[in-house]
Amino acid sequence: MSTAPPIKLSKRWHYASEQAISFLMQQAVENTDVVSLAAGLVDFASLPVNETREAAHALLADDAAARKALQYGTTAGSDRLRTLLLEHLARLEGTDVSELGIDRNQLILTTGSQQLLSLVCEVLLDPGDICMVAGPTYFVFLGNLNGVGAETITVHTDDDGMCPQALDEQLARLEQSGRLDRVKLIYLVSYYDNPSGRCLSDERRGPIVDIARKWSKHHRILILEDAAYRELHYDGPTIPSVWSHDTDHNTVVYTQTFSKSYSPGLRVGFGVVPTELVGPLCDRKGNEDFGSSNFNQHLLARVLESGLYESHVEEVCAAYRSKRDAMLAAADREFAGIDGVSWVHPHGGLYVWMSLPEHIETGFRSDLFQMATQRHGVMYVPGELCYAGPVANRPRHQMRLSFGVQTPEGIADGMRRLAAAVHELL
């Protein structure tokens, strides 16, 4: 036992100390026999073992290339991979590299896209600065905002994503109350949002960029576009990014990751950032780690060059499409008869967002959560974690249901268990 005087932690640590994810992981550890519809892991069966084996073999058979990969890289990351990512981005946007309007120096490679999200908060936000978000939104990013002491303001959101008109009105109100000068960021998960599965509609993308510009009166209001799920697209139209509407590429910070479409274990993500942010983000990243794994960047470059990546993404999407269908079918089967229950039909991503009747709370301390985990052996992410502000003011009757990890049979089983828990409460 330690009898030493206590360690005095920083104020910043106290800002960030409420980590819902830790509680969830603890629950998972303590309840190993539950069917988890909570975990954000990706499908085990479609992890790219063969593709990575081929790429590693080719990389490590080439002595000079292998040495380069095993040496330090630069803070911003491998030139080779960044060049390939320009081509990749152009393909996703349905255009040519020459039409993108950026060069590779505006790309920064990070440890997953999570590190890019964190770095943007670090270099941009002081305590009391404001970030506008959708409701619900990605709960880990809410932790990043808390971690820098920023204020989070939720903008009305519907099935087409954040509402431009509501955003405009919120910003007008902030100007009236003399607080527009604190607004620095608008955060959007633009494709198959975590947790809601919603896709920001094509029609809303340009207007949101215009609104950010319109209200950039004191300083530039940036948009942080989190496109983590972009390539997990199962049906419906393919839509150009919010970033593509920012023709000067000075307002939108775009970020994407290979964690969902290829392998989270490699931890390779990237950001496309306005020229003026490259230096500040690299300075900060230099302090944090001087650059993410150079080896993995070279490995992923081989995967992209070989053409193995695109065929793998097709396989991954086919696997997730059938899982999504399994979850929606199970929702119809198990929940369609319950009054006041509704859910979003996602066209991509990993999540189905379900709303229960308002009097059924879903939080960690709720009867439903206890009953679901203890008696029926199923776990979900409580929806209230995905909103900013005091818990009392948040919607508390929703759930994020993930179809990423379970098999279609596991999904059907989990949904049956969940419905049983809900029925027991009704």
Next chain:
Amino acid sequence: MSTAPPIKLSKRWHYASEQAISFLMQQAVENTDVVSLAAGLVDFASLPVNETREAAHALLADDAAARKALQYGTTAGSDRLRTLLLEHLARLEGTDVSELGIDRNQLILTTGSQQLLSLVCEVLLDPGDICMVAGPTYFVFLGNLNGVGAETITVHTDDDGMCPQALDEQLARLEQSGRLDRVKLIYLVSYYDNPSGRCLSDERRGPIVDIARKWSKHHRILILEDAAYRELHYDGPTIPSVWSHDTDHNTVVYTQTFSKSYSPGLRVGFGVVPTELVGPLCDRKGNEDFGSSNFNQHLLARVLESGLYESHVEEVCAAYRSKRDAMLAAADREFAGIDGVSWVHPHGGLYVWMSLPEHIETGFRSDLFQMATQRHGVMYVPGELCYAGPVANRPRHQMRLSFGVQTPEGIADGMRRLAAAVHELL
């Protein structure tokens, strides 16, 4: 051209915006024909291509193991690697795992040891908090301290490292001036210091832990032991860590990396931390990146298990030993005749620390730096970067000379060029 309003960066970014390393890298890019005695890269020839090929082959041939490595890991890192690191640490300390007095949950795997250094600053230090350092010390860590707005106080340092008596006296003075309550950290590069090459002597290690305890009156004063160069040991005694003197393991945060002894491209480092710090550090790391590359952790575990690691370290040390000898021989040849020039003879690490006559400044704007880079084609790290406080108060006549990257012939050539530049100024 951007005509948008300016981006308003955070205060924290402004703290951290003076990045000497960026200037050095820029110089390296602009002067590709110079012999760099500045770069902190490791020896290209001894990068572990064969070892990594074998480990990758074994890992990716085992389908279940490969999937586990390609999936998300935990924020603290792979259990398997952490278990192996306990054995590794026990070997280095000359003891058994059962005698270490910690368990694997006190190990956190990071993106190089740099990320551990950064995380400790984040969770511990508020603006105005004080960290005691040696003079000179690792300049990137000074950037971390600046980045959180901490105050850095330099403790008198000689060829045996930081002087315990001087540390004790400084802390007494801080108490007298009512500032002891701001002291939170003592930072030590305990083996073959970057930049000075000095090793903190065995006799000083226990007393420094005792002093940290003695002055822990308001809260616990922690020691951050940076053992990045520990395994690059060429001659002289092997010394147990400072951490080994902290028998309760509640005062010293120990950090080490595989960047120097194996491969920086994998970016695997680790920390051994007091129990109470595990949660805060993992919370912060969760916000930054949810964990470093799981794949690389599994790869390195294979390397350690196979026994390939220890034989590789022997090869690496043999290569660096001959490079160190080449640099010391060249220093004797080129500089012994110059009055007022002296240098440290390191028993490990990657650096020779050289002092010139006091009137010869070595900074980026100095005549010597210009002459060395522009006319004589050689580059070094100016010693003044490795001190805290206003530049005017720092020693400005020293240089960090790295023998890591160049061949013995390149080292001889670089030292000849450097001596020519110095002679021209005398």
